[in-house]
Amino acid sequence: MAAAPTRWTRNAWQTLSSIKTGVVLLITVVALSAAGTIVLQRPATEADEMQRAYSPQVLRFLDAIGLTDVFHAWWFITLMLLVSLSIVAASIERFPNAWRYFARPYKYPDKNFRRALATQKSIPIPDEESGLVAAERALHDIGFKAERVVQSDHFALFADRNRISEMAVYIVHASLLLIFFGGIVDALWGWRGFLTLTPGQQASIIEVRAGTKKFLAFAVRCDGAGQENYSDGTPKKWWSQLAVVQGGSDLQKKQIVVNDPLVYGGIRFYQSSYGPTGKIDKLIISAMAATGVGEKKELALPVGGSAPLDVDTTVTLAEFFPDYVIEDGQVYNRSNSVENPAAHFVVTSRNSGKSINYWLPPLEGRAENAQSPYLFEALDLKVGYFTGLEVSHEPGQWAVWTGVVLMGIGLTIVFYLAHTRFWAVPVPDANGKLTLWIGGTANRNREAFEERFRILAEKIEADLKSQKETLAHNQIVSIA
Secondary structure (H helix, E strand, O other): OOOOOOHHHHHHHHHHOOHHHHHHHHHHHHHHHHHHHHOOOOOOOOHHHHHHHOOHHHHHHHHHHOHHHHHHOHHHHHHHHHHHHHHHHHHHHHHHHHHHHHHOOOOOOOHHHHHHOOEEEEEEOOOHHHHHHHHHHHHHHOOOOOEEEEEOOEEEEEEEEOHHHHHHHHHHHHHHHHHHHHHHHHHHHOEEEEEEEOOOOEEEEEEEEOOEEEEEEEEEEEEEEEEEEOOOOOEEEEEEEEEEEEOOEEEEEEEEEOOEOEEEOOEEEEEEEEEEEEEEEEEEEEEEEOOOOOOOEEEEEOOOOEEEOOOOEEEEEEEEEOEEEEEOOEEEEOOOOOOEOEEEEEEEEOOOOOEEEEEEOOOOOOOOHHHOOEEEEEEEEEEEEEEEEEEEEOOOHHHHHHHHHHHHHHHHHHHHOOOEEEEEEEEEOOOOOEEEEEEEEEOOOHHHHHHHHHHHHHHHHHHHHHHHHHHHHHHHHHHO
C-alpha cells in the first residue's frame, strides 16, 4: 500500500501549485531576462568593449554571478525549471474542474441553480412547447444552436458557444512550458559565439567564451561585405556575402543582412557588425626625384610591401597608423578609424646600404624626409574592413517559436472569446401559472453578455406574441 503523503509533501505541493508562487517565479525570470539584455553579454560582446564598459572590479563581480552570460547560468536554468514545475502543478490542481466545464457542461438548471443565477427572467407562456419553440428560434437568431435536454418528464433547452474559452488558460500554460523547455535546451546544449572575417577569409572555429571554442564541420567564407548609408551619411544597413565551404566545394551561398541570417546545419550566422580593421589593403602614392628631374611614378603599396624607384633605390611601406597619436616619444594607434593617418616608409639604397625613414606627415624627431632622394605624396587609401558575425546554435528554438505561436492563439481566445451559456426551462411561477424561465452566464465581458441576454428575452417575447396572434387569426378564419 502506498504511503500517505506527509504534511511537508502536501505543503510543498500547495506552495508549488499556488498562483502566487508561479507569478513570483515568472516575474523573476522576466526581470533576469531583462537584465540579460541590459548587461553586456559574453561572447557576443568583445572583450575590449566589456573592459571599456565596466571597471575590473565590477566585471569580475558580474562574471562571478553569471550576469554576463545570463541565459546559460545555472541559476537561470534552475529558475526556468521551477517555473515549469509550478505551471505543471497549478495545471494539475485546477484542470479537472475546467475539463468538467468543457467536457460535461451543466445542461439542466435545477431549482437551486435557477434561484442563484444572477442573470435570469421569467416569461409567461401558454404551454411548454410554445415556450421551447420560441426560445429555440430566438437562440438561433443570436447565433446559438439549442439542444433539448430531457429531465424526467420535463424538457429544457441548453445552448453555449466558445466552450474552448474554458481551456484557454491551459493553452497558455502549454505555450509557456514549450518556451521554457526550448530555453532550457538552448542553455544546456546551445551556444553563441562571434566570428570576424575579412573579404576572402574563411574560418571554421568559433570563439564561444574565453578559452572555449567550437569547431564546425564546415567553414564559412566571406566573399564580400559592405555598408549602405542614408543621404546624411548615417549607416542604413550592413551586408555580407557568405559561402559555406566543405571539402573544397561551396555548398551554400547567401547575402545576409541584420535579422536575415545564413542557416546551415542548425547553425545561424547573423550580421552583427561592420567596420575598419585598422589595416590597409593598399596605399597609393606618387614618387618623384627630389631633384625634380624625371616623371612622377604612381605606386600601390600594402603594409610591408616594396617597390623599385630606380635601379638602385626601393621604397617599403613599413607601418601605417589610421589614427596616430604620439605619447612618450612613441607612435600609437588611437583607433581603427582613418581619422589622423600616418605612414612610415623606408627608402633603401642598394649600393650604399643606407636606409632613410620617410614619414607622411613628417613626424618631428622621426622623419628623415630631407635626406630622401625621392619625395612622396599620398594619393589614395584603400582600408581593410571586417564583417562581424554572431554565430549561434539553438536546438530549442523550434520549441520556443511553437510556444510563441501557441501563446498567441491562447491569448486570442482569452481576450476575444467568452464562454456564453443559456438555459430555458418551462416552470410554474408562485401562482401556479406556466412561465418560461431563461437564464445565462458568461465567463468574461459581462456588459456584452447582458446586452445579448436582453435581446434574447425580447425575441422570445416577440415570438410568443406572434404565435398568439397567429393562433387568434386561425381561430377567426375557422369560425368564418
